Amino acid sequence: MANKQASPGSARMPGPSYRELITRDNTPPPGALLTEQYTFAGDNDIAFANYTSQDYAELEFARMWPKVWQWACHETHLPETGDYCVYDIGNASVLLVRNSAGAVNAFVNACMHRATQLKASGSCGFVNAITCPFHGWTYDLDGNLAELPHDWDFPHVDQAGSGLRRIRCEIWNGFVFVNFDPQAVPLEDYLEVLPDHFEQLPQHPREITLHIEKHLPANWKASQEAFLELYHVRETHAGGHPETDLAAQYDVFGKHVSRFMHTIGAPCPMANPVPSEQVLMKRLWREEKNWIPGAEEDDVPTVPENETARDVYSALLKRRFSETYGHDFSNVSTAAAIDSIQYFVFPNFFLFPGLSLNIAYRFRPKLNNPDQCLFDLFYFQPTPAGRSPNQAPEPIRLGLDDSFTQVPEVGHMARIFDEDTGNLRAQTNGFKISAKTGATLGNYQEIRIRHLHQTNTRYLSNE
Amino acid sequence: MRVKLKLEPGEHTGVTLDGKDILVVRIGETYHALDNKCSHGKARLSEGRLRGTNIICPRHGGSFDVTTGKCTGRPALLDQNTYPVKDEGDGVISLETA
Numbered sequence: 001m002a003n004k005q006a007s008p009g010s011a012r013m014p015g016p017s018y019r020e021l022i023t024r025d026n027t028p029p030p031g032a033l034l035t036e037q038y039t040f041a042g043d044n045d046i047a048f049a050n051y052t053s054q055d056y057a058e059l060e061f062a063r064m065w066p067k068v069w070q071w072a073c074h075e076t077h078l079p080e081t082g083d084y085c086v087y088d089i090g091n092a093s094v095l096l097v098r099n100s101a102g103a104v105n106a107f108v109n110a111c112m113h114r115a116t117q118l119k120a121s122g123s124c125g126f127v128n129a130i131t132c133p134f135h136g137w138t139y140d141l142d143g144n145l146a147e148l149p150h151d152w153d154f155p156h157v158d159q160a161g162s163g164l165r166r167i168r169c170e171i172w173n174g175f176v177f178v179n180f181d182p183q184a185v186p187l188e189d190y191l192e193v194l195p196d197h198f199e200q201l202p203q204h205p206r207e208i209t210l211h212i213e214k215h216l217p218a219n220w221k222a223s224q225e226a227f228l229e230l231y232h233v234r235e236t237h238a239g240g241h242p243e244t245d246l247a248a249q250y251d252v253f254g255k256h257v258s259r260f261m262h263t264i265g266a267p268c269p270m271a272n273p274v275p276s277e278q279v280l281m282k283r284l285w286r287e288e289k290n291w292i293p294g295a296e297e298d299d300v301p302t303v304p305e306n307e308t309a310r311d312v313y314s315a316l317l318k319r320r321f322s323e324t325y326g327h328d329f330s331n332v333s334t335a336a337a338i339d340s341i342q343y344f345v346f347p348n349f350f351l352f353p354g355l356s357l358n359i360a361y362r363f364r365p366k367l368n369n370p371d372q373c374l375f376d377l378f379y380f381q382p383t384p385a386g387r388s389p390n391q392a393p394e395p396i397r398l399g400l401d402d403s404f405t406q407v408p409e410v411g412h413m414a415r416i417f418d419e420d421t422g423n424l425r426a427q428t429n430g431f432k433i434s435a436k437t438g439a440t441l442g443n444y445q446e447i448r449i450r451h452l453h454q455t456n457t458r459y460l461s462n463e
Numbered sequence: 464m465r466v467k468l469k470l471e472p473g474e475h476t477g478v479t480l481d482g483k484d485i486l487v488v489r490i491g492e493t494y495h496a497l498d499n500k501c502s503h504g505k506a507r508l509s510e511g512r513l514r515g516t517n518i519i520c521p522r523h524g525g526s527f528d529v530t531t532g533k534c535t536g537r538p539a540l541l542d543q544n545t546y547p548v549k550d551e552g553d554g555v556i557s558l559e560t561a
Contacts, residue, residue: 080512082512082521083512084524119524120524120536120537120538123524123536123537124514125512125514125519125524125526125536126511126512126514126519126521126524127521127522127524128510128521128522131504131522131523133503133504133523133538391514393515394514394515
């Protein structure tokens with residue numbers, strides 16, 4: 001049994017830590033990846049009612065969602081003047097549109113006449129002006145009421161004061177965020193360490209190659225918690241084999257930001273005997289080679305003596321990326337190039353900044369149903385040198401019972417996403433049949449879940 | 464009816480033929496032609512933006528697949544008429560609008 005005398009939260013998986021492993025890499029990690037920030041935050045159970053209660057969900061809609069910065073879209077959804085897209089959260093709908101000066105405006109997506117929703121939920125498109133389809137009240141791209149048909153009948157309407165209602169909108173690193181609270185802190189402050197850390201990580205221009213919107217049969221928090229920890233990897237993805245455990249680090253940086261990082265291509269911390277670097281390379285090639293442009297099944301690289309599979313694989317990936325996209329990736333650290341590094345921003349934004357694993361997630365309640373949510377999955381790739389980024393693709397929508405394997409572009413990750421989301425229906429059922437009243441969490445590996453609930457509680461308490 | 468027209472892949476334009484307002488779009492190597500007036504709000508689709516094979520109406524945001532004329536996005540509900548197009552080479556295409 002584990003040592004019960006040690007101070008809670010201080011125990012770690014045996015074997016070398018993530019930090020120890022990446023300091024051995026031949027292309028050293030930036031300071032951001034060497035920082036560690038963990039504090040024991042209690043070990044009480046998390047009430048199942050946080051997930052299942054309609055009242056709790058309503059409280060979130062009243063006190064949390066209107067106060068937080070939410071990732072609404074990416075700049076590449078709106079490359080040109082007049083491009084628009086709609087971001088929906090619960091019963092709220094935001095119309096984002098690029099104006100003629102190149103700025104992105106966000107408006108309440110409803111006409112000031114009789115409130116008709118101006119653009120369909122989840123839609124993207126292009127307009128010269130925002131015209132209500134009902135009676136034709138027309139707004140310019142800055143939201144001003146530009147045309148009021150039959151204005152002789154509306155002497156009581158102050159046209160200058162009848163523009164679309166603005167919502168706070170700020171952009172970080174190409175990601176467009178909105179906040180319904182006019183008093184909210186600036187986005188850069190809300191993001192805590194994120195801007196500083198990302199300046200130390202690969203900085204090339206990016207474009208979205210794939211967007212999937214998957215309907216999930218679980219609460220938005222429960223769904224994203226399946227992606228906040230790596231404790232599940234051994235059972236969910238690997239049939240319980242202990243040699244698949246990962247050297248992982250978990251950090252909580254402030255009120256909103258947390259992170260995990262785990263190695264790719266290093267041996268399991270508890271492996272005994274430790275496999276040779278060539279064996280590790282074979283595994284790496286089998287599981288990860290699809291990230292490398294042009295990689296062939298039989299091209300398993302040879303790991304020279306005194307080098308590691310991680311470094312050899314990372315060097316090849318960086319070379320192929322440089323050739324394919326025309327940017328110089330040679331200085332990217334081994335860890336930033338190939339590891340699974342996942343930042344989370346409360347309430348629902350996940351970003352992996354790596355070269356190979358460059359993806360983003362977002363989880364939103366499905367309308368106001370506490371038992372269902374929408375999971376947006378985005379793949380990024382470097383924008384090739386010499387051209388502007390492609391416009392973001394339309395989402396591919398997958399239903400409750402659809403599989404990620406139905407979309408060939410998801411590639412080798414499809415099975416993993418199916419496994420990650422495959423437990424959710426059972427967990428939702430379990431919340432309602434359990435003999436307990438709350439979820440028990442690991443002190444270290446599940447700290448980010450506790451942090452999510454603690455931050456949520458602070459918003460719900462109007463802190 | 465023949466018309467001299469040279470579009471690059473992904474480009475579109477409006478032409479008037481036999482008194483009809485027609486949208487011509489080139490997708491890859493193939494030209495497509497459909498009614499230019501949106502079946503929903505009567506705005507001209509040629510002033511809209513092409514996204515993949517969808518043309519988006521600039522007035523209300525309805526969209527249509529230019530390769531089939533099928534309505535692909537609300538508030539539009541009705542499909543657009545399409546017309547056979549023949550590429551005769553040298554930047555000349557012929558349209559049958561009858």
